[in-house]
Amino acid sequence: MTSADQAEAACVTRPNEGQKVVLVVTGGIAAYKACTIVRRLRDHGLQVRVAMTAAATRFVGPVTFAALSGHEVITSMFEARAAEEIPHVRWAEWADLVCVAPATADFLAKMAHGVADDFASTLYLANAAPTLVAPAMEDDMYRHPAVQRNLATLAGDGVATIGPASGALASGRTGPGRMSEPEEVVGAAVRILKHGVVGHDLAGQRVLITAGPTYEALDPVRGFTNRSSGRMGYSLAREARLRGADVTLVSGPVALPAPAGVEVVAVKSAAEMATAVDAAVPASDVAILCAAVCDFTPHDPAERKIKKGHSDRLEVQMVRTRDILAGLAASSPRPFVVGFAAETEDVRAHATEKLSRKGCDMIVGNLVGGDTDAMGSTDNAVIVFDRNGGETAFARAPKDDIATQIWGAIGRFRAQLET
Numbered sequence: 365m366t367s368a369d370q371a372e373a374a375c376v377t378r379p380n381e382g383q384k385v386v387l388v389v390t391g392g393i394a395a396y397k398a399c400t401i402v403r404r405l406r407d408h409g410l411q412v413r414v415a416m417t418a419a420a421t422r423f424v425g426p427v428t429f430a431a432l433s434g435h436e437v438i439t440s441m442f443e444a445r446a447a448e449e450i451p452h453v454r455w456a457e458w459a460d461l462v463c464v465a466p467a468t469a470d471f472l473a474k475m476a477h478g479v480a481d482d483f484a485s486t487l488y489l490a491n492a493a494p495t496l497v498a499p500a501m502e503d504d505m506y507r508h509p510a511v512q513r514n515l516a517t518l519a520g521d522g523v524a525t526i527g528p529a530s531g532a533l534a535s536g537r538t539g540p541g542r543m544s545e546p547e548e549v550v551g552a553a554v555r556i557l558k559h560g561v562v563g564h565d566l567a568g569q570r571v572l573i574t575a576g577p578t579y580e581a582l583d584p585v586r587g588f589t590n591r592s593s594g595r596m597g598y599s600l601a602r603e604a605r606l607r608g609a610d611v612t613l614v615s616g617p618v619a620l621p622a623p624a625g626v627e628v629v630a631v632k633s634a635a636e637m638a639t640a641v642d643a644a645v646p647a648s649d650v651a652i653l654c655a656a657v658c659d660f661t662p663h664d665p666a667e668r669k670i671k672k673g674h675s676d677r678l679e680v681q682m683v684r685t686r687d688i689l690a691g692l693a694a695s696s697p698r699p700f701v702v703g704f705a706a707e708t709e710d711v712r713a714h715a716t717e718k719l720s721r722k723g724c725d726m727i728v729g730n731l732v733g734g735d736t737d738a739m740g741s742t743d744n745a746v747i748v749f750d751r752n753g754g755e756t757a758f759a760r761a762p763k764d765d766i767a768t769q770i771w772g773a774i775g776r777f778r779a780q781l782e783t
């Protein structure tokens with residue numbers, strides 16, 4: 365590989381190379397996870413500086429963050445420095461993104477009310493770059509109306525939020541308030557550096573997404589499925605959550621972690637997926653059916669493992685599964701319906717035909733099979749068609765980026781329908 369090739373490869377794999385992040389670490393148990401966040405941000409080629417509140421230094425030492433970030437850590441407003449330096453202003457000017465992780469209830473309150481009584485909070489006020497917060501606290505604190513008010517104020521100020529997730533908390537309780545995993549926080553940071561803060565345009569809306577393959581049992585140990593990884597649907601669910609939606613993700617069997625703040629309903633067969641969709645539809649404003657549902661299922665699955673015996677062929681009678689997309693699009697009242705068309709050739713012709721045959725509002729066409737196979741891949745290239753004849757193509761990119769673009773296209777078309 366020539367050095368030019370290497371540089372180009374680095375640009376493709378680390379498109380944010382050289383951008384600058386100030387990570388503000390505040391005083392919660394999850395401060396130890398901020399060490400991994402620094403590592404992962406640097407893996408993306410980003411420069412990182414860490415500011416800590418006084419409380420944060422009680423949980424993890426500044427020396428650890430200095431070593432991981434390769435830069436001095438600032439923990440106090442009045443450390444001895446050259447008079448002209450004014451570090452909170454310099455750091456604010458330097459940052460392309462300020463990321464607060466973990467964000468305590470206390471620090472969120474300061475941000476929401478413009479309190480600037482230490483280095484980290486003053487830096488936040490002095491900063492004009494996008495800001496991302498990853499709240500982390502006990503479930504009762506997170507549910508408290510004061511915390512919810514502060515988060516709403518920050519959303520109104522254009523601050524992006526990732527999580528919190530629901531799960532095991534430091535106290536041993538279980539509930540919402542657990543900081544999103546470092547990979548999720550870094551994913552959100554990278555996305556903001558690429559696309560800016562996407563507003564809460566789905567706040568107050570309920571979104572239903574299906575993802576992954578289905579598994580149709582032939583006998584207790586064998587079955588029919590397909591190569592869908594579920595990544596596209598999971599990226600769409602994560603993006604919808606980041607835009608403020610309440611998201612239900614009906615997922616076939618996949619090996620992916622649940623996106624933070626998303627309700628996941630795990631199903632196996634096409635019939636189970638149809639039932640889960642039926643249950644979620646009445647409350648949904650938008651439904652995106654992204655799952656690769658098996659069209660056929662064994663008519664009479666065996667209750668015991670099928671033995672090969674002396675036969676050299678096995679005939680399986682398959683029957684059609686229910687067409688979830690067509691059924692949903694034909695129902696009334698119904699949510700705004702977006703389908704997916706996975707095609708091995710001529711995406712435009714097949715996708716537009718499916719759009720009108722099934723009666724959806726929009727359809728996302730993508731190529732499967734061949735050199736640029738979307739199925740199972742981390743990347744995708746799509747064309748989004750709407751029922752008024754509009755279309756937009758999005759070039760091959762990671763599925764998280766494609767999800768951002770698909771939600772952008774959905775938002776534009778829904779706005780067009782309202783005017």
Ligand SMILES: Cc1cc2nc3c(=O)[nH]c(=O)nc-3n(C[C@H](O)[C@H](O)[C@H](O)COP(=O)(O)O)c2cc1C
Binds near residue numbers: 389
């Ligand atoms: C052991 C321990 C764990 C704590 N964990 C959290 C937490 O996860 N989230 C939170 O909001 N506050 C937590 N607190 C309380 C904060 O440390 C406290 O509100 C502090 O004033 C926050 O300061 P800061 O926002 O300047 O970092 C914890 C306190 C202790 C002693």
